[in-house]
Amino acid sequence: MYSQFIKELIDLPDVLIQKVRKEEERWIFELSLPEQCPLCPVCLKRTIKMTCKKKQWMHGYAQRIGIFWIELPVERRRCGTCGMTFSTSYPAIAPRSVATDAFQQWVAQSCIGTSIQAVARMLKLPYTTVERWFYTHAPSFLSNEIQPKAVCVDEFAFRKGHDYGVAIMDAETGEVYAIEAGKNEEAIGRALAHVSGSVQYVVSDLAPAMKKAIQGICPEATHVVDYFHVIQLFTDALERCRKYLDKGGKKHGNVRYVCRLLSQCPEKLIEEERQIVREWCNESDYLKSVYQSLQHFRYVSKSKDVQQAKRRLEAWIHRYSFCPCSVVRAIAKSLVKRTDEIISCILSPYSNGKMEGTNNKIKLIKRRGYGYRNIQRFALRVRLETANIL
Known part of the structure; x- marks a missing residue:
């Protein structure tokens, strides 16, 4: 026995x-x-x-x-x-070697979900030894079959204002497939090359480099613009108008109240709040134009098929392309260049919301590790954290 x-x-x-x-x-x-x-x-x-x-x-x-x-x-x-x-x-x-492959793989698995230093202290082994074993065996824990249907592309900051990177994430599972240094068209193209064989939908923001890279690497995929970034064009204009008219004064609570009234759908406001918004619009033609264009675009985004979306979007562009307000004309000009992507945004169920949350997780991984030796090791750590291996 x-x-x-x-x-x-x-x-x-x-x-x-x-x-x-x-x-x-x-x-x-x-x-x-x-x-x-x-x-x-x-x-x-x-x-x-x-x-x-x-x-x-x-x-x-x-x-x-x-x-x-x-x-x-x-x-x-x-x-x-x-x-x-x-x-x-x-x-x-x-x-x-001083250890068998089975022991090295067990040590590498123990590092997933915790820090390498904690495992090294538990086993009373040198940190550099555990680190070498982890980065040697950890790639074998990840699947080599990368065939996502829809992916999200977004940039994040290694160091705010200095170093940036691009991440590719599965829009359905939330697994990060690749991270590349830089945020230009070449960096986005290198990241998309990892999933170009099977991807059908690519979700991104309104950056011109995103559109060029997607057309070059994934020409047959449907480019979907994130709905949040489209609405952000209007909310930024409303925020500038609020500051210009100084509504709500300097108190933080009043500022949030004013922003909520201007950016919220009228159906979700009570009658008293709707009356306040009407008075503000009567005071400023600038505010009235931006507010009306936002509510009209929300009506466009409720389309249920391609033909209806095209018809409503064309009517919106025809109405606001020659608006007296310069900000609304600039928004219309931005949407004209991305008509197909806007229609896909309205009809597609995918968005970049999960990617924005993953960006925060990537930053937490970076801070928790106090920096990484190179981007390959950083990308491997992010993939392990988001691949649900635990």
């Missing part, structure tokens, strides 16, 4: 257990293999044993005994035909 327990603990079916001993705080299992004669790796002829010495490897971890080691004989053999000399090796055990 005791021998069977040790056999299951070691999990090496082909070895024979000789004995167990303890050296100071280290538990060592002496193992051996059945008698065999390794062949020469060059000519595949029989070899002769020259010397033999025992070597130890870390192989596992148990709650009560900590790290336990295995000890196996390593023979130095010589081929009698070609004179080749070599050392015997075992499957999944590198001859120059």
Whole structure:
């Protein structure tokens, strides 16, 4: 029974257990293999044993005994035909390593969901050793079959105002597939190249570089503009108008109240609040134009099919392209350049909301790690955190 327990603990079916001993705080299992004669790796002829010495490897971890080691004989053999000399090796055990592959993979898995430093302290191992094992074996935990139907593309800041990156995320599962440094068209194209084979929908903001990269890398995919960024064109104009007319004074509470009244749908306001908005619009033609264009676009966004969306969007553009208000004309000009993307935005169920939340998670991972050695390691950590491996 005791021998069977040790056999299951070691999990090496082909070895024979000789004995167990303890050296100071280290538990060592002496193992051996059945008698065999390794062949020469060059000519595949029989070899002769020259010397033999025992070597130890870390192989596992148990709650009560900590790290336990295995000890196996390593023979130095010589081929009698070609004179080749070599050392015997075992499957999944590198001859120059201090730990078996199974133990290294277990340590790498233990680092997912926690910090490398915490695992190194628990096992009483050097931080650099655990870090090397983690970045060696962690890529094998991720699936190589990347075939998303819809992806979100967005930029984030490594360092605000200085270094930026681009992230590609599955719009349905929330898994990040790639991170590239930069936010220009080339960086976006490199990130999209990872998913260009299967993607059908690409969701992005209104940046011109996004549109050019998507057309170049994924020409057959449907480009969907995020609805939030379209509405943001109107809300930014309303915010500038609020500051110009100084509605709500300087108090934070009043500012939020005014912003809510201007950006909210009229149906969701009570009659008293709607009357307040009417008075503001009567005071300023600028505010009235922006507010009316926003409510009219919300009516356009309620379209249920392509033809209805095209008809309503064309009517909106025809009405506001020559509006006396310059800000509304600028918004109309922006929408004219992206008519197809706006229609896809109205009819598609996808948005960039999940990507915006993931951007915050990426920043938290960056701060928690106090920086990373290179972008490849940072991208690997983000992929592991968002791939739901735990």
